[in-house]
């Protein structure tokens with residue numbers, strides 16, 4: 001479980017995140033949704049300390065992350081898996097080396113043991129036999145899969161995915177969403193997924209937080225979202241013609 | 252203001268770079284790899300330039316000495332001294348800034364803008380230490396060999412010039428290059444070499460590491476890195492020379 005309390009982030013004189021509070025439970029898909037520029041990436045980066053929040057507290061299962069020293073923070077981070085918007089694969093390393101990286105740096109396992117774990121993770125994300133490909137030889141969907149494999153290789157307790165299905169075709173997008181969802185339930189991970197895709201929301205949105213201009217405007221499940229009264233949220237949901245026609249059908 | 256900002260952040264950056272590596276074996280593995288890459292990368296250009304400069308310096312000195320009052324051994328002596336004291340340690344360093352430095356800067360800059368550095372940080376690794384320390388230590392170890400080779404090849408270049416043009420005899424050239432040799436000159440050259448290796452790697456690494464924005468900024472950072480590193484090398488060259496040779 002992750003608890004975020006009174007989180008603020010100011011860039012220059014712009015308040016990008018204002019008084020953000022949330023409790024993110026484990027074993028479910030916690031989605032943070034909102035338009036481009038609403039502050040989704042900034043919130044996740046603050047939560048994991050990639051950017052220092054201006055104010056606020058973040059508790060990882062009751063451990064106050066920002067009160068930790070440098071060494072404890074580094075240790076805490078080994079429990080966090082992070083999937084970047086663009087994949088952020090190490091482009092000088094093969095797929096196998098990418099996924100193996102954290103194992104090589106932080107554990108003392110033999111190559112055979114590490115390889116076994118890497119192959120397991122690659123298999124889990126539906127990629128086998130691509131160990132020796134380089135990142136620039138991968139398709140968009142494969143990059144995302146490798147990024148997921150790399151994020152789960154250390155058995156993380158917390159998993160952050162920044163727009164995991166952006167830039168993918170709709171079919172692949174759904175596969176990636178479902179893959180993350182399965183992994184979350186299977187290993188009881190506290191998962192935070194950032195998206196602006198309503199398909200993802202309706203597909204895997206166990207717990208949905210709607211962000212508007214750096215503030216939380218609505219919170220609920222995918223079942224409740226279509227009936228939400230919040231105007232900004234309705235605008236966001238019904239921006240796509242598909243959702244609009246769905247609403248018309250409903251009414 | 253700008254200079255103070257960079258200086259302060261560079262100092263803090265060095266603090267992160269010179270932390271204890273997460274795993275000693277991985278550190279030495281990548282240091283060794285950097286030594287090989289940085290060394291092999293720069294060898295061809297260093298070799299070619301050194302031979303030609305040595306040859307040209309020799310012909311130039313020879314063409315200025317025709318009075319008969321100055322002994323002809325001065326020619327070889329001048330070639331050796333200019334390669335040893337200045338050309339190989341300093342000018343080659345400036346050339347390596349353009350070759351090695353700019354590639355370090357764009358490598359790290361690309362890793363920064365594509366969030367690969369963030370990805371390492373989030374794993375709990377110290378990316379500055381992991382990525383930069385092997386390059387700094389690697390070049391500091393390998394550069395004395397590169398520069399020694401450059402000095403040697405410069406002298407060989409002079410030899411080839413005397414042989415092919417016949418301005419002086421081989422034995423006159425040989426007596427020149429062994430004339431009045433002070434081992435301390437070599438020590439002075441190697442001190443410069445190690446210090447400059449530190450600058451050639453750490454300054455461009457700093458500019459690449461802190462790139463903000465996209466790939467255009469990576470290119471800009473690399474240009475700025477080359478300018479700053481060159482200036483720092485020239486200033487340090489003056490300071491070290493004044494301290495050691497006066």
Ligand SMILES: Nc1ncnc2c1ncn2[C@@H]1O[C@H](COP(=O)(O)OP(=O)(O)O)[C@@H](O)[C@H]1O
Nearest residue numbers: 011012016034035036037038039040041042043
């Ligand atoms: N490093 C930064 N410096 C200044 N402003 C930033 C920085 N990062 C993000 N912002 C601003 O914060 C806002 C939220 O950005 P972001 O969190 O990336 O949005 P999202 O991920 O929801 O698209 C944007 O208006 C963006 O311009």
Ligand SMILES: [Mg+2]
Nearest residue numbers: 040041085162
């Ligand atoms: Mg974003």
